[in-house]
Amino acid sequence: MEGEEDLPRDAKIVKSLLKSMGVEEYEPRVIHQFLELWYRYVVDVLTDAQVYSEHAGKQTIDCDDVNLAIQSKVNFSFSQPPPREVLLELARKRNKVPLPKAIPGPGIPLPPEQDTLICTNYQFAIPKKQPAQAMEETEDDEVSAEPNSSQEQKTDVPHPTSQKSIVSSQ
Template identity: 45%
Template sequence: MADSQSHTATSNDSQEGNSMPKDAQTIAAILKETGVANYEPRVINHLLEFSYRYITDILEDAKLYSNHAGNSVISKEDIKLAIQTKLNHSFTTPPPKDFLVDLARQKNTTTLPTLKNYTGARLPPDRYCLTSVNYRLKDQSSMHKKPYWQSASEAASFRNAAGKQSTVGVKRKWRDDEEY
């Protein structure tokens, strides 16, 4: 899907560029100079939004520094200070590669615990699973009793052809059931 919507820098860009704002043309030129040939058109909008937000924040901070110093005009030093504080607070530099290599070597010296040999899927205890049994079969002796939800005529309808009551049945657990 991204390939069908991707943008390819061609000679037709100069004709398209006339309909784009000047800042968008500048971003497209930067992408072209850095060797980015295929990109989605939204990339330019995202980069424009980021640059506008970044520049606005820098200028607002520089204005605050200028007002704090008692100046009515923003100076070059105020902008440098605003950029430096933005870099210190918003963007972090990655740790040196040597530090990361040493840290990885140190972590990799500890051995991993051995896995227990299980067959099948590893599941938590039955009381936490929905796979546990939520019913039980009735005993042979209790099958001859009339269930509390049946009347005498319903009990007669459950008798088999030989006139005996069925000996196999499933009983679900109910809150008000006294047999459980």
């Protein structure tokens, strides 16, 4: 390959790693990005190893400090799955709860609306406005002395105080 003699040793190693993994085509910047990641990781590990070495009262970093630093990086960066026994116990507890009943009908059976993520979880309380003429009639009916006519109109038009109670209860 042309220009490979000009590459630093670490860049050649990254190139050979990519080739060994079957990656034949890539942008030249990929090598530089891998090198930057590699150097940053090594600097972080060695910095942590130095802290561990100083904490232990040692003059130099040894293999145990580097191993401890790598292990702490792995534990911090990658989460390990819980042991099989823990997963089995969680599955037993979860499977004790029965699944919700499906809604009968054509197509794929779905769980009840309250158990879905797309169900409406709110309600609007919108007061209905009465027409001006209906408001005047209701006010006149309350003042009039005829009880029969006022009751007939009150059943046709909702009373304004009932609307206030709906809004105030929300």
